[in-house]
Structures are given as structure tokens and as C-alpha cells.
Amino acid sequence: MKTFPIGGIHPSDNKQWSKDRPIEVMELPDQVAIPMIQHIGAPSTPIVKKGDKVLTGQLIGQAVGFVSANIHSPISGTVTSVDVYPNGQGQRRMMVVIKREGDEWMEDIDRTPDIKRDCKLTPAEIIAKVKDAGIVGLGGAQFPTHVKLSVPDGQKAEILIINGVECEPYLTSDYRNMLERGEMILVGVEILMRAISVQRAVIGIEANKPAAVELLKALITKGGYKGIEVQTLQTRYPQGGEKQLIAAVTGRQIAPPPALPISVGAVVCNVSTTIAVYEAVQKNKPLIERVVTVTGKELKETHNFLMRFGIPASHLLERAGGLPEGDVKLLNGGPMMGRAVVDITAPIIKGCSGITVISGKDTPRGVEGACIKCAKCVSACPMGLEPYLLSKLARLQKWDMAEEHNTVDCIECGCCSYTCPSNLPLLDYIRIGKQTVMTNIRARAAANNKK
Amino acid sequence: MATRLFAAPSPHIHGGESTRRIMGDVVLALIPALAVSAYVLGWRALMITAVAIASCVLFEFLIQRFLLKGRTTIGDLSAVVTGMLLAFNLPVGIPWWIVIIGALVAIGIGKMTFGGLGCNPFNPALTGRIFLLIAYPVQMTDWTTGVPAAVQSPTMFDSMSGATSMDAMSGATALPMVKENPELAGNVNFGDMLFGQMNGSMGEICALALILGGIYLLWRKVITWHIPVAVLGTMAIFAACVGLGEGGSLVYELPIFHLLAGGALLGAFFMATDYSTSPMTHKGMIIYGVGIGVITMVIRLWGAYPEGMSFAIFIMNAATPLINKYCKPKRFGTK
Numbered sequence: 001m002k003t004f005p006i007g008g009i010h011p012s013d014n015k016q017w018s019k020d021r022p023i024e025v026m027e028l029p030d031q032v033a034i035p036m037i038q039h040i041g042a043p044s045t046p047i048v049k050k051g052d053k054v055l056t057g058q059l060i061g062q063a064v065g066f067v068s069a070n071i072h073s074p075i076s077g078t079v080t081s082v083d084v085y086p087n088g089q090g091q092r093r094m095m096v097v098i099k100r101e102g103d104e105w106m107e108d109i110d111r112t113p114d115i116k117r118d119c120k121l122t123p124a125e126i127i128a129k130v131k132d133a134g135i136v137g138l139g140g141a142q143f144p145t146h147v148k149l150s151v152p153d154g155q156k157a158e159i160l161i162i163n164g165v166e167c168e169p170y171l172t173s174d175y176r177n178m179l180e181r182g183e184m185i186l187v188g189v190e191i192l193m194r195a196i197s198v199q200r201a202v203i204g205i206e207a208n209k210p211a212a213v214e215l216l217k218a219l220i221t222k223g224g225y226k227g228i229e230v231q232t233l234q235t236r237y238p239q240g241g242e243k244q245l246i247a248a249v250t251g252r253q254i255a256p257p258p259a260l261p262i263s264v265g266a267v268v269c270n271v272s273t274t275i276a277v278y279e280a281v282q283k284n285k286p287l288i289e290r291v292v293t294v295t296g297k298e299l300k301e302t303h304n305f306l307m308r309f310g311i312p313a314s315h316l317l318e319r320a321g322g323l324p325e326g327d328v329k330l331l332n333g334g335p336m337m338g339r340a341v342v343d344i345t346a347p348i349i350k351g352c353s354g355i356t357v358i359s360g361k362d363t364p365r366g367v368e369g370a371c372i373k374c375a376k377c378v379s380a381c382p383m384g385l386e387p388y389l390l391s392k393l394a395r396l397q398k399w400d401m402a403e404e405h406n407t408v409d410c411i412e413c414g415c416c417s418y419t420c421p422s423n424l425p426l427l428d429y430i431r432i433g434k435q436t437v438m439t440n441i442r443a444r445a446a447a448n449n450k451k
Numbered sequence: 452m453a454t455r456l457f458a459a460p461s462p463h464i465h466g467g468e469s470t471r472r473i474m475g476d477v478v479l480a481l482i483p484a485l486a487v488s489a490y491v492l493g494w495r496a497l498m499i500t501a502v503a504i505a506s507c508v509l510f511e512f513l514i515q516r517f518l519l520k521g522r523t524t525i526g527d528l529s530a531v532v533t534g535m536l537l538a539f540n541l542p543v544g545i546p547w548w549i550v551i552i553g554a555l556v557a558i559g560i561g562k563m564t565f566g567g568l569g570c571n572p573f574n575p576a577l578t579g580r581i582f583l584l585i586a587y588p589v590q591m592t593d594w595t596t597g598v599p600a601a602v603q604s605p606t607m608f609d610s611m612s613g614a615t616s617m618d619a620m621s622g623a624t625a626l627p628m629v630k631e632n633p634e635l636a637g638n639v640n641f642g643d644m645l646f647g648q649m650n651g652s653m654g655e656i657c658a659l660a661l662i663l664g665g666i667y668l669l670w671r672k673v674i675t676w677h678i679p680v681a682v683l684g685t686m687a688i689f690a691a692c693v694g695l696g697e698g699g700s701l702v703y704e705l706p707i708f709h710l711l712a713g714g715a716l717l718g719a720f721f722m723a724t725d726y727s728t729s730p731m732t733h734k735g736m737i738i739y740g741v742g743i744g745v746i747t748m749v750i751r752l753w754g755a756y757p758e759g760m761s762f763a764i765f766i767m768n769a770a771t772p773l774i775n776k777y778c779k780p781k782r783f784g785t786k
Contacts, residue, residue: 005783006780006781006783009466011464011466089458169464243783243784247783253783253784253785254783254784255784255785256782256783256784256785259784323454323456324454325453325454326454326455327455327457328454328455328456328457329456329457329458329459329463330456331463335461335462335463335464336461336462336463336464337461337462338461338463339460339461340457340458340459340460340461340463341456341458342456342458344456358463358464360457362464363459363463363464364465365459366465366469369470369524369527369568370524370566370567370568370569370570371569372470372473372529372568372569372726372727373569373726373727373729373731374473374726375726375730375731375732376468378731378732378780379675379733381780382783383782383783384780384781384782384783384785385780385782386731386779386780388731406782409782409783409784412461414461414462415462417462417465418462418464418465418466419466419468420465420468421468421469421470421472421473422469422470422569423465423469425460427460427461427462428460431460
């Protein structure tokens with residue numbers, strides 16, 4: 001069975017808690033807070049002010065520049081504030097706060113549930129619609145999708161890869177989407193193939209989701225979808241990483257940074273993002289909602305909610321029976337790459353595929369020992385790096401040496417820290433090293449530009 | 452009880468691996484060999500092993516607690532492993548006070564001088580053993596004291612008593628015996644070597660027990676196949692090539708003899724695979740293993756010592772930093 005070439009780990013997938021919970025539509029909140037940055041790139045500019053009436057799906061944040069994304073109101077009502085508030089990590093973000101009045105949608109949005117397959121738009125028209133709808137990668141990276149689809153001059157896309165891997169433990173939102181909204185995914189794939197002018201698309205799904213593989217295969221046959229195939233991949237973390245997935249599916253490895261997927265002829269798009277593309281292009285619907293998993297083994301109930309953005313995490317947790325007692329980590333995302341949330345009233349945004357609750361005893365930070373040079377981190381690193389060395393160099397502040405040893409290649413998957421028998425916080429230090437080195441590289445580039 | 456939210460960077464889960472578990476696995480993997488040596492050599496084998504373990508742990512504790520005035524880490528069981536391996540490299544008749552000196556050198560000089568676990572450039576147990584071999588050559592190559600007559604009796608094995616110690620200077624074990632008397636080579640009984648009726652250092656008397664332990668370590672992913680296969684494969688190929696050159700008649704050049712005799716298996720599975728003294732990448736591990744195999748065979752066939760495993764591992768330990776420098780893992784996206 002296909003998989004990526006080097007490294008990787010096999011954490012318990014813990015998907016049993018929520019994988020059989022069908023998607024439920026979350027009731028509308030009384031109020032939402034919409035951060036003006038929910039993507040990689042420049043923050044959007046709010047184009048509404050306090051007191052403005054907005055409709056569901058109305059543009060409220062305008063993208064600034066190419067690498068940026070539009071932001072739409074997920075509910076209808078009155079803007080009560082445009083100000084800076086802390087997000088889930090306590091970082092200050094410009095947010096538009098809207099008080100709900102009913103649920104009145106923009107008129108041009110098609111809200112019927114019928115699948116609309118026919119699409120005659122040109123690639124440029126499709127990309128424009130994706131851009132207008134504010135679509136970003138819903139797998140977690142939040143990279144603006146229209147940028148990905150805009151193949152630079154002189155380069156050619158050969159294959160579209162749809163990421164249905166969901167290798168992150170606990171999360172099941174992509175899985176439920178594949179099971180319940182498969183038709184939308186396949187039409188979305190056709191549209192994406194059209195947008196980047198390729199004849200072949202591969203949906204990569206790990207072997208621990210056989211139901212999704214079977215269902216999508218059956219839908220492809222039934223619907224006569226040409227050029228779309230489903231590829232079962234060996235279950236192995238971090239297969240959902242873009243570079244790992246491309247290597248697993250095509251056998252081609254993207255060169256070290258700053259090379260992009262298009263350099264090996266691939267464009268990768270997550271299954272949930274594909275649904276958003278379908279809705280934007282065929283239904284005129286901007287990205288205002290997504291499926292979010294609420295999971296954890298201590299929770300009374302687990303859910304997969306189809307919910308509007310801007311709802312606080314606390315609402316989801318209430319539906320799950322509240323947080324368990326004692327020490328708890330609340331994660332935006334899963335346990336490998338998710339970020340700890342310190343403010344449960346902060347809003348859920350585009351990149352949040354799930355809220356995972358882990359009790360203190362299941363998320364230990366053991367006592368640090370000495371590095372015993374067991375090389376487990378070297379074997380586990382999917383980028384072919386030497387985590388023990390990069391971590392040590394960062395600890396010693398040897399930034400030049402960290403750069404020489406390619407610390408910027410790190411994808412922060414956490415395999416190294418996961419495997420370390422001495423409980424060394426390898427990734428914590430590598431992150432510091434990577435950020436410092438990247439700052440240094442940018443400073444050098446800026447200095448060279450001046451000359 | 453209230454809910455308390457706390458935060459830390461990802462990853463938020465850990466695989467559960469610990470130094471203590473790894474070392475515990477090594478101890479478990481050594482138990483079969485210890486059991487056979489206790490069965491064949493008697494209670495003294497257990498006594499010597501106990502002395503070695505106790506003194507290694509005690510010295511580590513005393514040095515960390517009173518000399519370095521820091522946290523003690525004897526709970527990670529690495530000193531237990533060093534003690535066991537040291538004992539396994541000694542003849543059963545060794546006086547107990549020599550064992551204690553060996554432990555002091557192993558832990559004090561071999562390990563703590565360099566900063567403790569993970570920082571030592573040379574395998575501590577080997578450091579202790581090589582020191583003893585040079586300081587107490589007579590006691591270290593005495594293969595009769597404490598050894599039951601059945602095992603050392605030449606008649607039982609047709610003038611061959613089985614195996615050897617790792618670098619024995621003289622004695623009644625297989626490697627030196629055959630080295631000095633090639634005509635005896637035809638009498639080597641491989642079955643006895645395999646099932647524990649061979650004389651030699653305590654841990655080496657039963658090849659099968661060592662292989663079992665090695666397989667356990669592989670199964671538990673404590674070690675990878677690279678070092679043992681490179682060491683043993685190189686030795687076998689080396690012996691076969693020399694054997695071909697000599698017409699293939701001498702048992703001494705038979706690959707199987709070299710793999711079963713002396714410290715080959717103990718060295719390949721348990722000593723050469725020591726984490727801090729072996730390379731970090733699979734490619735480096737293979738170079739390191741091949742180096743050990745070649746040096747061992749050169750010493751065995753043409754050197755002054757009948758066995759060269761200890762020295763070979765020691766020399767390649769010294770080469771490990773260099774191997775680490777030049778054998779980098781393959782960077783993703785590069786040819």
C-alpha cells in the first residue's frame with residue numbers, strides 16, 4: 001500500500017469517539033465574532049462599521065492583496081462592534097462582532113440542497129469565484145485556495161490531489177464529509193480539475209477509513225466521474241502533510257523550501273475545502289460554515305457539527321456536556337498539531353476542523369532526561385532532518401548551524417517529540433530555531449534588495 | 452473539583468516510550484543468556500552478575516549524588532544494563548573485587564566523566580572490560596576456575612571446549628584453541644556452541660539465548676537490524692572469502708564458526724548497538740557495523756589476540772562522531 005517515503009509514526013487514531021456521529025446542523029448563535037484574519041497572508045480590512053445591518057453571506061472583510069482572503073458574515077443582524085479582541089490563543093485580533101436578527105441570506109445564494117453538477121465556467125471564472133467566496137484550506141493551514149489554483153506562468157499542473165487523509169488523531173470532520181457529502185466532493189473535484197486544467201485527480205484516503213473509500217468509489221462509478229480515482233494509503237502520521245501526501249500518491253518529492261507543490265505538477269486540496277469550492281462555484285455560497293468535530297474521551301457526548309463561523313468554542317462544549325473536571329487541555333485541532341486554547345469564549349474560525357478535549361493525564365509532559373542518542377527522532381522525522389541536533393542547536397542559540405542543518409524544512413508535525421524516550425521538548429526548541437532562522441533569512445534578503 | 456485549562460505547544464500526546472522502558476527491555480533480553488549461564492556455570496554466575504549490577508548502580512548513585520551534587524538517574528536502569536553487560540564479558544571465576552574495580556572504571560571513567568548517559572563516547576561496559584583485560588590479564592583469561600568440569604572437559608567436545616572470551620589471551624575456549632591448533636578445527640561442535648555448552652565469558656556461552664534476546668530487542672524496536680546484520684554479515688562474508696582463498700578446508704574460516712564463537716553475538720546485538728556510542732542514521736549504522744566486522748576478523752585471523760570484538764567496537768565507537776558528521780539522513784526532496 002502506498003505511503004510517504006521517510007519517517008512517520010503510528011499514534012492511536014482515537015477516531016472511535018466521534019466517527020459514527022452524523023453531521024448535525026448547529027443552531028444559530030445570538031452573536032458571532034469574526035476575526036479579520038482567518039488565513040495565511042495579509043489581514044483583511046473590515047468594510048462594515050458599528051450599527052451596519054448585514055445579511056448572511058455578505059462581505060464584511062475585504063482581502064488585501066493576492067495572498068489574503070475575503071471574509072463574509074455567517075449570520076444576519078447588526079454589527080455591534082469592530083474592535084480588537086483576544087483569539088483562542090490570547091493573541092489580539094481585529095474582529096467584527098454581529099448580533100443576530102433572524103437568518104436572512106444574500107439573494108444570489110442558492111440554498112437548495114440539490115446537487116448541481118454542470119459547470120461551464122472558464123478556469124479564470126472559477127478561480128475568481130473561489131477568491132470572492134474567501135475560501136482557504138480547511139485542513140488547518142488556512143492557505144488561500146485561489147492562490148493554490150492560480151498556476152504560475154511557465155508551470156503546468158498535471159494532477160489534482162484531494163486530501164481525505166485526516167491523519168490527525170481524533171478528528172473526523174473530513175471523514176463525515178466524505179461519507180455524507182460525497183457527491184458534493186466529487187462535483188467539487190470536477191470543478192477544481194477544470195480550474196487547473198488537469199485530466200486526473202486522486203483522492204487520497206488512509207486505510208483506517210474503508211467506508212469512505214468504498215462510498216466514494218461507488219459514487220464515482222455511479223456518477224460516471226471521469227479521471228477521478230480513490231487511492232487507499234497506509235495509515236501513517238503525518239500523511240496529510242502536503243509534501244507527504246504528494247510523495248505518497250505520485251512518488252514525487254517537492255524540493256526543499258521555497259519549492260511549491262506545483263514544481264512537481266501537483267495541486268493539493270482538502271476534501272472539506274473541495275466542498276466549499278463546490279458551494280462557491282455552483283451555489284454562489286461564500287465560506288461561512290464548515291464541519292467541526294467536538295471530541296475527547298472524557299466528553300459526555302461527541303459531535304460533528306455543521307456550524308457557522310464565529311461561534312465560541314464554549315457553545316460547542318455545552319452541547320458536548322461541558323468540560324470534564326480537573327486539568328484539561330482544549331485543542332483547536334487534534335493532539336499532534338492542534339493549538340491549545342486558553343479562552344473558550346474565542347470564536348471558531350475557518351481553519352478549525354475540530355475541538356479536541358484531552359485530560360491532563362493523557363497529555364503528559366514527562367520529566368526531561370538526557371538525550372540518549374537513540375535516533376528515534378531521526379527515524380521518525382518525515383523531512384529527513386535530525387531533530388535532536390536541531391533542538392540542541394536552538395537551545396545553544398547556534399542559529400547559523402541550525403540553518404545549515406535545514407531547520408526551515410521542519411513541518412512541525414511533532415513526530416520527534418512524540419517518540420522521544422527522554423521526554424525532550426524537541427519541537428518546542430526546533431520551532432524557536434526555525435522562526436529565528438527564517439527571520440534571519442528574510443533580513444538578509446531585505447538587506448540584499450537594498451544593495 | 453473545578454476544571455482547569457492549561458496550555459502547551461504541540462504535540463500534545465506522547466508515544467509513551469521511556470529510557471527506563473528501553474533499558475528494562477535490554478535487561479529482559481539479557482535474561483535468557485543469564486539463565487543459561489547460571490544453569491551451566493552455577494550460582495557463581497548469578498553472584499558475579501549481581502555484584503557487577505550492584506556496584507555499577509552504587510557508583511552511579513554516589514558519583515551523581517556526592518561528587519556532581521545533582522539529580523540521580525539510577526532509576527533509568529542504564530547502570531543496570533552496564534553492570535549486566537560487564538558481567539557477561541567476564542569469566543565466571545573472576546574474583547569479586549576485580550568486578551567492583553571494573554564497575555568503577557565502567558561507570559566512573561566510561562560514563563560519568565563524559566557527562567553521564569548519552570554523552571559517553573565509548574561503551575561503558577566495554578571500557579570497564581578492556582581496562583580489566585589489560586590490568587588483570589591472568590584472571591581475565593582463566594577459563595577453569597568455577598567452570599564445571601563438564602563444560603571445560605576437552606573430552607566431551609573432542610578437545611574443544613566450545614567458545615571463547617572476547618579477547619582472550621590464552622585459555623581453553625574455541626577461538627584461541629583453534630587459532631593455536633588449526634588441526635583441532637574439525638572437532639568444533641556447532642550444536643554445543645548454539646545450545647550453551649561452550650566455555651567462555653559468562654554471557655557468551657549460549658548463542659541461542661543471545662539470538663533470542665536479539666530478536667526480542669528487534670521486535671520491541673529497541674534496536675534496528677542495521678548494526679547486528681552489518682556486523683555479523685561482514686564477519687561471515689570476510690570469513691567465507693578468506694576460507695575460499697585457503698581452499699575452504701579450515702573450520703577456522705567457516706563463517707558459522709565466527710558467528711557462534713566468542714563475543715560475536717553479544718557484541719553485535721547488545722554492545723555495538725549501544726545508543727550513545729553508535730551512529731544516528733541507518734547508513735551510518737551500516738558503515739559502523741561493517742567496520743566492526745572487518746576489524747574483528749582482522750584481529751581474529753591475523754592479530755595477536757584470539758578475539759577482537761571488544762577492540763573493534765571500541766575503535767568504531769571512536770569513529771561514531773565522524774560517521775554522524777558525514778552520514779546525514781536523506782533530506783526530503785533531495786536526490
